[in-house]
Amino acid sequence: MAHRIPLPAWAQDPTILDLSRAPGRDPGSNERLGQPRRSEIRGHRLRLQDDDVTTLDGTRVTTPARTWLDLCSIRGLSFDDLIAAGEYLVSEHERTFHPRTAIVQLADLRSYIESRHRVVGLGRARIALELLAVGVDSPPESYLRQMLERAGLPKFIPNCPVTDPWGGTIWIDLGNVEFRTGVEYEGEHHFTEEQMALDAWRDTRTRAARWNQVKITKHDMARGESYVVQRVVEALRDHGYRR
Structure with a gap:
């Protein structure tokens, strides 16, 4: 095309x-x-x-x-x-x-x-x-965002900026500010040695900012929408979400 x-x-x-x-x-x-x-x-x-x-x-x-x-x-x-x-x-x-x-x-x-x-x-x-969001980086992130929307979870912002304790900015694929919960879609490139090192530093900064983080892969997506949503719900609950 x-x-x-x-x-x-x-x-x-x-x-x-x-x-x-x-x-x-x-x-x-x-x-x-x-x-x-x-x-x-x-x-x-x-x-x-x-x-x-x-x-x-x-x-x-x-x-x-x-x-x-x-x-x-x-x-x-x-x-x-x-x-x-x-x-x-x-x-x-x-x-x-x-x-x-x-x-x-x-x-x-x-x-x-x-x-x-x-x-x-x-x-x-x-x-x-009317269902489009600006800032989504890839089709898997889009499908993931739609799963969370359909489940009626609190709104997740694409490419959500989070400030770490050292004043730097972490960009989270999908982030909910109210419950300080981020969702990352981890594609194949995340499993290269270089990217894994970068992700480890990102994860350290995310924890230091007191944000929860859920990592989703294609294998998680293959297990179905309810499985993915439940993983995110559990992370939200850690920071006070109730439903």
Whole structure:
């Protein structure tokens, strides 16, 4: 996909090109134009406006905002998938390690969606849009955040800054300030020797700041939502949360 929007593995096929053609008739024959058809092409017929299209490396493509809207029309994609894709586009933060600039500002994405009418997927886009959070760094973090939201837990802030006793800033993947509890998603890169050393220093600083920390891996996620939520609930309870 031109904009590198993350999707589930089943929805990604680099050998297939999505190609759209505007509805209408061939001016030469006056015959109705069909969808583009070739073995490596998935054809569509879309009525696009000027602000739906941009140029990328010399090729006309749909804008990131329009691409996300079109993804919302794919029934195989869950709301969790659509939110993860949307949070990739709107993510921005100023953490000292790998700061990010939004591909689309959340306010701009909201304005764009509000300006569309009679587009397939628009209803799902409006719902997903209200569930987006700014600052999420990866799809697994997005899925994890959504688990905690669905469980009705206190709000967790993506890329939450915490000040350690030495005046430095620790950036926590998902942090709840009220109960001083952080949740870290530990991807594969966390198991390299260098990253493990960095994480150990981060953990020391987090404990010194009197924050609880829950580390979640893909294996934890595979055990299911209730398991992940219960681990976070236990950490929250250590700092006074009751439910």
